Amino acid sequence: MTELLTAAQMRAIEEAAIASGEVTGLELMERAGRGVVEAIFEEWPELKATSHRAVVLCGPGNNGGDGFVAARLLKEWSWEVEVFLYGDPENLPPDAKVNYERWCGMGEVRLLDFPNLTDADGESFNEAMYVRVREDQPLLIDALFGTGLTRSIEGLLPILELTDLYAAMPELSDVRTVAVDIPSGISSDTGEIVGTADPRMAVPANLTVTFHKQKIGHKNDWGRRLCGHVVVKDIGLGPWDRYAGIVE
């Protein structure tokens, strides 16, 4: 029996755990977000000593929900946290919506889909972000897409330009990027970049925090190259053999 999961197996395991009544989806999401923050402090213990800055990019599904949890917990650590959402808050799945709303009680959410990439004052979004990244060197948390990615994120180039910014600034080699579950753009079933062979269509990470077990995509193809250090966090789904019917 392999201990690498597909997206469908992970989903089935979560559904079985929720159906058993032992845990809710909301609790799993809270543990996932907490796991991300724990992994950040384990990877870079120096970040625990002083408050820091984070930019959290949240997507339209439950991966984004994990991002909202991580944002809230970092804010509780007195970090300065900026949250950006790709998608319509009204269409977030229920658990992600709850965590979006919890975050809204603590801070602003800027939408990532404004078409001309220009703020109301005429400043280019990417220019503003470039300045912020250069000056503040925030931790970047990629909670755009996880196991639910179904098509290429090519249409999201404006977001990817942000990650290009990180790559293009050698003086900022200390900038840290953290993928929630898997770098956005990578298929958790194959490790390939979804819908394209262009490696720029994925968000590379220094640290990837996944849940319960690693997915096939962490170990293969571009996934293996773009995940950075992969950490698996227990979110209380129980022992492996409990799901024998799902993971044979």
Ligand SMILES: NC(=O)C1=CN([C@@H]2O[C@H](COP(=O)(O)OP(=O)(O)OC[C@H]3O[C@@H](n4cnc5c(N)ncnc54)[C@H](O)[C@@H]3O)[C@@H](O)[C@H]2O)[C@@H](O)CC1
């Ligand atoms: N209860 C649960 O199911 C849990 C889920 N978890 C997190 O949830 C993630 C899976 O959540 P989801 O299944 O909601 O999936 P995702 O959050 O990965 O993404 C799904 C959403 O993205 C959209 N989408 C997919 N490809 C797109 C593209 N190329 N461009 C634009 N939109 C696109 C889909 O239409 C859908 O709205 C996991 O990776 C993990 O991070 C964790 O919170 C643990 C608990």
Ligand SMILES: [K+]
């Ligand atoms: K991600």
